[in-house]
Amino acid sequence: MALSQPVPQPQADSREQKLVLRLDPLHNWSDLVVLGFAIVFTTYMAIGELLAHGWSKDPPLYNHLSVFAPLAVGLSLMAWRRFRRVRLTVDEDQIEAVSVWGVRKRCRLDDLSEVVQEGKPLARELHFNQHGKPAFKVWRNVWTGMQLRTLSVFLGLPVPGQNEPLRSRIGSWTASLFARGFDALFLVMGGAVLVGAVTADLDARAYQRAAAICLQAPASTNGDCYGIVPVTVAAIGARSFGEYSLTLNSYAQTYNTTAVSSDTTYRKFHGGMTTYAKLWKGKLTLIQADAASWIESTDNPLYQEGWARTGIPTWIVALVGLIPILSRLHPVVS
Numbered sequence: 001m002a003l004s005q006p007v008p009q010p011q012a013d014s015r016e017q018k019l020v021l022r023l024d025p026l027h028n029w030s031d032l033v034v035l036g037f038a039i040v041f042t043t044y045m046a047i048g049e050l051l052a053h054g055w056s057k058d059p060p061l062y063n064h065l066s067v068f069a070p071l072a073v074g075l076s077l078m079a080w081r082r083f084r085r086v087r088l089t090v091d092e093d094q095i096e097a098v099s100v101w102g103v104r105k106r107c108r109l110d111d112l113s114e115v116v117q118e119g120k121p122l123a124r125e126l127h128f129n130q131h132g133k134p135a136f137k138v139w140r141n142v143w144t145g146m147q148l149r150t151l152s153v154f155l156g157l158p159v160p161g162q163n164e165p166l167r168s169r170i171g172s173w174t175a176s177l178f179a180r181g182f183d184a185l186f187l188v189m190g191g192a193v194l195v196g197a198v199t200a201d202l203d204a205r206a207y208q209r210a211a212a213i214c215l216q217a218p219a220s221t222n223g224d225c226y227g228i229v230p231v232t233v234a235a236i237g238a239r240s241f242g243e244y245s246l247t248l249n250s251y252a253q254t255y256n257t258t259a260v261s262s263d264t265t266y267r268k269f270h271g272g273m274t275t276y277a278k279l280w281k282g283k284l285t286l287i288q289a290d291a292a293s294w295i296e297s298t299d300n301p302l303y304q305e306g307w308a309r310t311g312i313p314t315w316i317v318a319l320v321g322l323i324p325i326l327s328r329l330h331p332v333v334s
Contacts, residue, residue: 019090019154023083023332027144034183034324035079041190041317042072045309048201068309078329086332088138090154095128097136099333105136109155117160122179126160139332179327186321193313200301200308207280207301227279231255231287232272239266243298248277248284255284260303261295 025032046068081100089096095112097105111130117140119125124140140161143151152159214225229250237245244266248255255277259266268289278286283299296303308314 017092017154019088019150021088021143021147021151023086023142024144024147025083028083028142030180030183031082031328032079034186035075035082035328037187037190038321038325039072039075039079041194042068042075044194045197045314046072048197048305049309075325082328082332086142088151090151095155097128097138097333099331100329101331103331103333105333107135111135112155112157115155115157115159122176124161137334139330142332182320182323186317186324189313189320190317193308193317196313197308200305203301204305207285210280226285228276229279230274231277231284232274233269234271236269236271239263246287246297248287250277250279257284257287258298259287259295260298261289265289265293265295 023031049068078100081102085098085102086100087098089098090109092109094106094108099105107128107130112128112135113131114129116127116129117124118127119140122141125137126140127134127137129135143161145161148159148161210224210226212225214227231248231250233246234249234254235245235247242262243258243260246257246259246269248257259269275288277284277288278294280301284297285300286294286296288294298304298307
């Protein structure tokens with residue numbers, strides 16, 4: 001009879017058990033959409049403005065550094081930190097929470113007495129209490145129910161929010177729908193402004209490439225050439241904020257445009273005055289004030305390109321985007 005051999009016993013795993021929870025991109029899809037769009041928006045605006053230096057013949061339109069470039073970098077960094085730096089880590093001794101800004105909060109498991117939920121539906125917080133006082137607070141809504149159940153198992157304590165009653169879920173849905181309304185408004189308005197900026201950039205590029213003078217069709221609409229046409233000033237409007245209306249006649253055609261110039265140049269125009277203008281795609285883009293100077297109209301693609309980045313619509317989008325963007329700057333852990 002063979003001697004019995006000892007059965008190999010499994011060795012205890014010496015590795016320390018650890019739980020690491022990070023924000024789930026699918027659960028926080030609205031953050032991805034809003035931050036992603038904001039990054040695309042600011043990046044395109046910044047790149048377009050840099051490219052404008054290359055094809056604009058009027059550098060003063062772009063003689064200031066744009067705020068879009070640092071905004072694009074800042075938003076990209078914020079998105080990365082939100083989904084990669086924010087975390088909850090539980091090991092055998094403690095629980096550690098890391099905020100968007102890298103601030104670390106710790107609590108020993110032996111000192112952790114309870115986890116409670118407080119706050120309104122849209123801003124619920126989980127309070128990790130030690131000896132009856134909060135060690136730190138974490139936003140509740142950024143974590144999935146599965147993550148909270150796993151956290152409860154590792155802590156050995158009940159964690160609220162794993163399975164909420166219907167009444168509480170209805171309140172959360174209503175608050176979330178209200179917040180998503182601001183997100184949608186920002187995306188729609190921002191998208192419209194972004195499309196306008198792309199169109200303005202393409203027109204400015206085509207305008208700069210239209211180097212040949214149209215010989216047979218000065219009013220050509222294909223944008224491949226332009227015309228220098230004689231014009232007669234029919235009417236001049238009052239100047240306001242550097243702009244004033246001009247009505248010009250050329251070849252039995254009447255053009256209503258808005259000129260942009262200083263007050264000194266404005267005074268050079270008078271009714272019946274004959275001068276020349278640059279005609280491109282059926283619009284007067286430059287008007288000769290005297291033998292040495294030409295002024296722009298608001299129909300000039302280079303003017304439109306600058307307006308697409310510094311005009312009122314862009315500022316409205318920035319104002320509308322305050323709530324969606326700032327809400328994503330919350331540190332999550334406090």
